[in-house]
Amino acid sequence: MNEQLNNDLQKIDSLLETIRVQGLEFLHQLPDRPTSSKYTKATNEILNEEGIGGLNALQQFNQTFEQAMIGSAGPRYWGFVTGGTTPASIMGDWLASIYDQNTQATKGQGDISAMIEVETIRLLLDLFRLPKDFLGGFVTGATMSNFTCLGVARQWIGKQLGKDFAKEGITQTIHILSAVPHSSVIKSLSMLGIGSNSVIKVNVVDGNRESIDIEDLKLKIKSLHGQPFILISSGGTVNTVDFDDFRSIMKLKDEFDFWWHIDAAFGAFAACSPAHQHVLDGWEHADSITVDCHKWLNVPYDNAVFFIKEKHKILQTETFQNSNAPYLGDPLENFSYLNFLPENSRRLRALPVWFTLIAYGKTGYQYIVENSIEMAKTLGNFIETNDYFELLSPVRLNNVCFTLRGEENQHKVSDFLTQLNATAKVFMTPTVYNGKKGIRAAFVNWRTTKEDVALVIDEMINIISR
Numbered sequence: 326m327n328e329q330l331n332n333d334l335q336k337i338d339s340l341l342e343t344i345r346v347q348g349l350e351f352l353h354q355l356p357d358r359p360t361s362s363k364y365t366k367a368t369n370e371i372l373n374e375e376g377i378g379g380l381n382a383l384q385q386f387n388q389t390f391e392q393a394m395i396g397s398a399g400p401r402y403w404g405f406v407t408g409g410t411t412p413a414s415i416m417g418d419w420l421a422s423i424y425d426q427n428t429q430a431t432k433g434q435g436d437i438s439a440m441i442e443v444e445t446i447r448l449l450l451d452l453f454r455l456p457k458d459f460l461g462g463f464v465t466g467a468t469m470s471n472f473t474c475l476g477v478a479r480q481w482i483g484k485q486l487g488k489d490f491a492k493e494g495i496t497q498t499i500h501i502l503s504a505v506p507h508s509s510v511i512k513s514l515s516m517l518g519i520g521s522n523s524v525i526k527v528n529v530v531d532g533n534r535e536s537i538d539i540e541d542l543k544l545k546i547k548s549l550h551g552q553p554f555i556l557i558s559s560g561g562t563v564n565t566v567d568f569d570d571f572r573s574i575m576k577l578k579d580e581f582d583f584w585w586h587i588d589a590a591f592g593a594f595a596a597c598s599p600a601h602q603h604v605l606d607g608w609e610h611a612d613s614i615t616v617d618c619h620k621w622l623n624v625p626y627d628n629a630v631f632f633i634k635e636k637h638k639i640l641q642t643e644t645f646q647n648s649n650a651p652y653l654g655d656p657l658e659n660f661s662y663l664n665f666l667p668e669n670s671r672r673l674r675a676l677p678v679w680f681t682l683i684a685y686g687k688t689g690y691q692y693i694v695e696n697s698i699e700m701a702k703t704l705g706n707f708i709e710t711n712d713y714f715e716l717l718s719p720v721r722l723n724n725v726c727f728t729l730r731g732e733e734n735q736h737k738v739s740d741f742l743t744q745l746n747a748t749a750k751v752f753m754t755p756t757v758y759n760g761k762k763g764i765r766a767a768f769v770n771w772r773t774t775k776e777d778v779a780l781v782i783d784e785m786i787n788i789i790s791r
C-alpha cells in the first residue's frame with residue numbers, strides 16, 4: 326500500500342479523535358464565531374508529489390483556512406435562509422460519510438440505504454401532515470428539488486400534447502404561470518429547456534402582499550384557451566413569507582387541467598405549528614412540492630427533498646430513467662432512485678434527516694419553528710416601534726423585511742447593512758421589495774435565543790447613533 330495511506334490507516338483512531346475534538350471546539354464556540362470574514366489567501370496551484378498525510382493536511386487546513394470558517398450555522402446568521410445543524414443531524418451526517426453507501430435501489434442491490442430514504446420520506450410526510458400518496462426522494466437543495474418536480478411537470482405537459490418530451494425533446498412552448506417565483510425556479514426552467522421566458526407573470530393581491538391574485542390567475546388561464554400549463558406557486562416567498570391561496574387553487578383543479586407545483590422550501594415547516602399550519606391548507610392537492618432540509622430542519626448542507634404524487638410515477642420514471650431499455654412494468658416493483666431523480670450515484674443523504682426526526686420528533690420541530698417565529702416577531706416589534714427603521718411588510722412567519730425609515734434614507738441602506746455585517750456578530754442580506762432597498766433577516770436556526778435578538782438590536786442602535 327502507498328506509504329501515506331498506510332500510515333493514515335494505522336493512525337485512523339487518533340486522526341478521527343483529533344477531528345472530533347476540533348469539531349466540538351467549533352460547535353461550542355459557534356455562538357461567538359464571527360458571522361463574516363474578510364480573510365482571503367492566494368490560491369495554491371501546486372500539488373505536492375508525495376502527500377503529507379492526514380494530520381499534516383489538517384495542520385495546513387488550520388493554518389490557511391480554518392480562521393475563515395464563519396459561524397453561518399450559528400444563532401445570529403440571519404442571511405438568506407440559513408439553517409444550523411442539530412446534534413442528531415451531525416451524528417447522522419458523520420455516519421453517512423463513514424458508511425458511504427451508494428443509495429439507489431430498495432432491493433436486490435445488497436444494501437438497505439434506499440429503504441432508509443423511503444422511510445425518512447414517510448416520516449417527513451407525517452411531520453408535514455401530508456397524505457401518503459406522495460413519493461419522494463433526496464436531492465442537494467431546493468433548487469434541485471424544483472428542477473426534479475418541474476422535470477416531471479414538463480413530461481406531463483408533453484403527455485397532454487401527445488408527446489414524449491423526455492425522448493423527443495421539447496417541441497412546443499410550455500406555459501408557466503406564477504406570481505413570485507423563487508430565482509431557483511427560473512434557473513430550473515432554464516436548465517430544463519423550458520426557458521425562463523416562458524413564465525407568464527400573474528398579479529399578486531392588493532395590500533402589500535406577494536400572494537397570487539386568483540381572479541387574475543383565472544384570466545391568464547383563460548387566455549391559454551385550454552392549453553396545458555404548469556402553475557408554480559409559493560409556499561413562503563423569501564421577502565415576506567407570503568403564501569398563495571392553496572384552497573382556491575385546489576378548487577381551480579376541478580375546472581382546469583394543470584400541473585400544480587409548490588415551492589415550499591422553508592414555508593412547509595409552518596405545518597409543524599398548530600397556530601400557523603392553516604397557511605398550507607389545500608397544499609396536499611398539489612402535484613409536486615419542494616422542501617429544503619438544510620434550512621428549517623437544521624441538518625447540514627446539502628439536503629432537500631421533493632414530493633411528487635404517486636400517480637405520476639410513470640412520468641417520473643420516463644423523465645429520469647437511466648437505462649435505455651424500454652420501460653417495463655411498475656416502477657415501484659423494483660424501485661431504484663436511479664430511475665427516479667437526477668443523480669445516479671449518491672450519498673445516504675436521508676440519514677442526518679432520519680436521525681434528527683427520530684431524535685426530536687414532532688414536538689421538537691414545533692419548538693424550533695415556533696421559537697424562530699417568536700424571534701422574528703421580537704425583532705419585528707423593535708423595528709416597528711423604532712424611529713430609525715420601518716418594516717417593509719408585516720412579519721408573517723419567520724422573516725423580517727425592513728429598511729431605514731424615510732425615503733431620504735434609501736441611499737444609506739447598503740452602507741448600514743455593510744456596517745452591521747462588519748460587526749461579524751450578525752449577518753443579514755440585502756433585498757429590494759416594492760421598489761425599495763431593504764434588508765432581510767430570516768430566522769430558522771434552532772439555537773437562536775432572545776439574548777441573540779437583543780444583542781443584534783444593540784448593534785443596530787450603535788450603528789444608527791454613530
Ligand SMILES: *Cc1c(COP(=O)(O)O)cnc(C)c1O
Pocket residue numbers: 406465466467468469507509510561562563588589590591617629
Ligand atoms: C432557498 C430557497 C430555494 C433554493 O434552495 P437551495 O437549497 O439554495 O437550492 C428555492 N426556493 C425557496 C422558496 C427558497 O427559500
